[in-house]
Amino acid sequence: MFVQIQTTPNPNSLKFIPGKKVSLIGPIEITEISKTNNELIRNILSIDGVKGIFLSDDFISVNKEDSFNWEDLKHIIISFINDYFAQGNENVISKMIEEKNLDTSTVEGQIIKILETKIRPAVARDGGDIKFKEFKDGIVRVELQGACSGCPSAALTLKQGVQNLLCHYIPEVREVEAI
Numbered sequence: 001m002f003v004q005i006q007t008t009p010n011p012n013s014l015k016f017i018p019g020k021k022v023s024l025i026g027p028i029e030i031t032e033i034s035k036t037n038n039e040l041i042r043n044i045l046s047i048d049g050v051k052g053i054f055l056s057d058d059f060i061s062v063n064k065e066d067s068f069n070w071e072d073l074k075h076i077i078i079s080f081i082n083d084y085f086a087q088g089n090e091n092v093i094s095k096m097i098e099e100k101n102l103d104t105s106t107v108e109g110q111i112i113k114i115l116e117t118k119i120r121p122a123v124a125r126d127g128g129d130i131k132f133k134e135f136k137d138g139i140v141r142v143e144l145q146g147a148c149s150g151c152p153s154a155a156l157t158l159k160q161g162v163q164n165l166l167c168h169y170i171p172e173v174r175e176v177e178a179i
Contacts, residue, residue, distance in 0.1 A: 001085055003078045008061065008127035010151035012051075014070060015127040016060045018081050021091040023055040027120075027129040028093060029145040030055070040084040040092055044077055054129060054146025055092055061127035061146040107172050108135050114169055115142070119162055123148060130162070138174035140166060154178065 004017040030036050031052035033045040044053055044060075049068030054061040060081065064073055084092070103109040112132050123130050128148030133141040142162070148154050155178075163176040 001082050003081050005074060005078075006059075006127070008147035008151070009153045010063070010127070010147040010149075012066055012150060013061055013063045013127055013147035014074060015147070016062060016074075016077060016081055017058065018060070018085060020085055021058065022060055023057055023093040024091055025093055027054065027056050027124070027131075027145065029053070029129070029149075038092060040080060040089075043080045043084075047073060047076055049073055050077075052149070054127070054149075056124055056129065056146070059127065060092070063147070063149065107170060108132070110170050111135055111140055111166060111173065114166060115162075118165060122161075123157075126151075133179055135173075138172060140173055140176045141179050142176060144178050 001018065004019070006015040006017065008015055029052060030041055030045070033042055036042060041053055044050055044062060049065050050062060050073065051065055052063045054063070062077055064070065104113050115130060115132055119130055126147055128144060128146035128151070130148065131143045131145065133143050135141075144151075144154055144158075158176055158178055166173040166176060
């Protein structure tokens with residue numbers, strides 16, 4: 001198996017693309033080893049310098065601490081990924097969850113629809129994810145995950161990209177904040 005590596009706008013995050021399905025349940029971020037029993041995730045999180053893992057449908061984004069060098073980390077991460085899939089595993093996360101029906105007649109529903117269809121795919125290309133948290137008093141609060149979490153350009157993307165798009169389509173939105 002050949003695991004491809006792609007850089008992201010966040011210098012402390014790399015995308016590892018194994019060429020197989022990674023998450024069948026949608027994007028998920030795991031930052032604590034105690035929150036999973038998955039062998040691959042536990043192995044990667046046990047590497048000194050790794051802060052978190054973000055799993056999407058076809059990639060694993062790994063975040064490292066600033067003081068560590070990718071040259072010291074990426075080869076062991078690739079080794080863990082190769083070993084995991086060589087054992088016959090077809091994906092990393094496979095528990096299916098039921099789809100939720102989205103009510104787009106509400107402002108929140110409209111916000112979520114725009115995040116899901118227009119923003120999330122672009123953010124995923126950079127190794128991250130964006131999740132809606134709440135809408136209150138004209139302010140949309142979102143959580144940035146994966147490569148977007150702690151990225152130096154995230155604030156700019158949030159204001160010039162996400163906020164401008166949401167304000168354009170939904171007049172009730174005045175501002176977007178990351179939590």
